[in-house]
Amino acid sequence: MPSYNASPYVREAIESVLKQSYPYFELIIVNDGSKDDSDKIIRSFHDSRIIYIQQDNQGQCAACNNGFKKSSGSLIKFFDADDILTEKALEVQVKVLNNTENCVAYIQWARFYNNDVTKKNPGPPQVKGDCLPMDYITWQRNTPMLQCGIWLFPRQLIEPNGLWDERLSLINDTEFITRTILNAKELKYANQCELLYRTNINSGTLSQTLSKKSLDSALLSIDLVAGYLLQKENSERVKILIAQSYQMLREWAFPKHKSFIRLVEKRLDKYSEIKIHYRGSGAIFNIILKMFGWKAARFLQYYYYKMRFPGSSN
Numbered sequence: 001m002p003s004y005n006a007s008p009y010v011r012e013a014i015e016s017v018l019k020q021s022y023p024y025f026e027l028i029i030v031n032d033g034s035k036d037d038s039d040k041i042i043r044s045f046h047d048s049r050i051i052y053i054q055q056d057n058q059g060q061c062a063a064c065n066n067g068f069k070k071s072s073g074s075l076i077k078f079f080d081a082d083d084i085l086t087e088k089a090l091e092v093q094v095k096v097l098n099n100t101e102n103c104v105a106y107i108q109w110a111r112f113y114n115n116d117v118t119k120k121n122p123g124p125p126q127v128k129g130d131c132l133p134m135d136y137i138t139w140q141r142n143t144p145m146l147q148c149g150i151w152l153f154p155r156q157l158i159e160p161n162g163l164w165d166e167r168l169s170l171i172n173d174t175e176f177i178t179r180t181i182l183n184a185k186e187l188k189y190a191n192q193c194e195l196l197y198r199t200n201i202n203s204g205t206l207s208q209t210l211s212k213k214s215l216d217s218a219l220l221s222i223d224l225v226a227g228y229l230l231q232k233e234n235s236e237r238v239k240i241l242i243a244q245s246y247q248m249l250r251e252w253a254f255p256k257h258k259s260f261i262r263l264v265e266k267r268l269d270k271y272s273e274i275k276i277h278y279r280g281s282g283a284i285f286n287i288i289l290k291m292f293g294w295k296a297a298r299f300l301q302y303y304y305y306k307m308r309f310p311g312s313s314n
Contacts, residue, residue, distance in 0.1 A: 002063030003081035033057030
């Protein structure tokens with residue numbers, strides 16, 4: 001569990017792990033140079049299964065890697081310090097991996113907003129069943145949710161395929177998880193448990209809050225993922241997913257980061273035969289999208305949030 005300035009949430013995240021019905025685990029918390037009350041909150045827990053590591057701020061990927069190096073388990077879950085794991089998640093994931101080789105277990109996820117876990121949204125339709133890794137990744141024909149807490153990995157699958165890429169800071173989990181599960185034989189579905197994914201909506205949009213450095217990380221991540229996917233399967237479904245991923249970055253950057261948008265568009269030129277699907281974002285956005293196109297919709301959305309959250313713009 002990497003943690004950076006997560007004091008409003010880390011207690012709830014730790015409690016959700018300690019309450020697991022499967023008791024045989026170690027919880028390695030890596031405090032990545034937090035400047036808030038995280039240290040005090042983490043130290044308030046007295047459980048022999050907790051291993052606490054403090055480091056200077058190095059980023060999530062370095063924190064995950066340092067935690068992994070301190071771990072001893074044969075099964076590994078990476079888990080964010082602001083999310084919640086339902087009580088039977090570990091038990092069911094361990095069970096479905098029993099007597100399997102080179103497989104990864106996954107669970108469902110649901111989004112909850114502004115810290116109210118009682119009002120969760122299951123998000124888009126999700127895969128529910130054992131499947132091949134490429135089928136999971138390309139199932140929606142759009143950028144899939146590859147949040148780290150969904151997965152339970154065998155240690156023997158992680159080690160030969162490399163740890164988290166410490167060059168990355170945004171959608172770094174997409175790169176690591178894609179690279180790792182593509183080397184699995186099968187993904188095993190663990191039913192009736194889920195990851196609860198926290199989203200705070202009162203902070204503007206990505207167009208306001210993303211820096212050029214973050215966008216560069218996201219672009220590198222998608223470039224790497226595109227390479228992994230094409231190496232495994234040079235197919236239409238893979239090209240659709242890659243094109244949609246680049247389009248996602250173009251939407252994130254629009255209209256603020258013009259030079260970055262040009263870089264993304266050069267990559268999209270390679271997939272000019274792919275029809276891009278533009279993602280909706282609320283009723284008004286969808287109306288503008290349908291009538292005037294995605295740029296007009298994003299432009300109005302950007303300035304709406306800029307006025308509503310003036311402090312969020314970099």
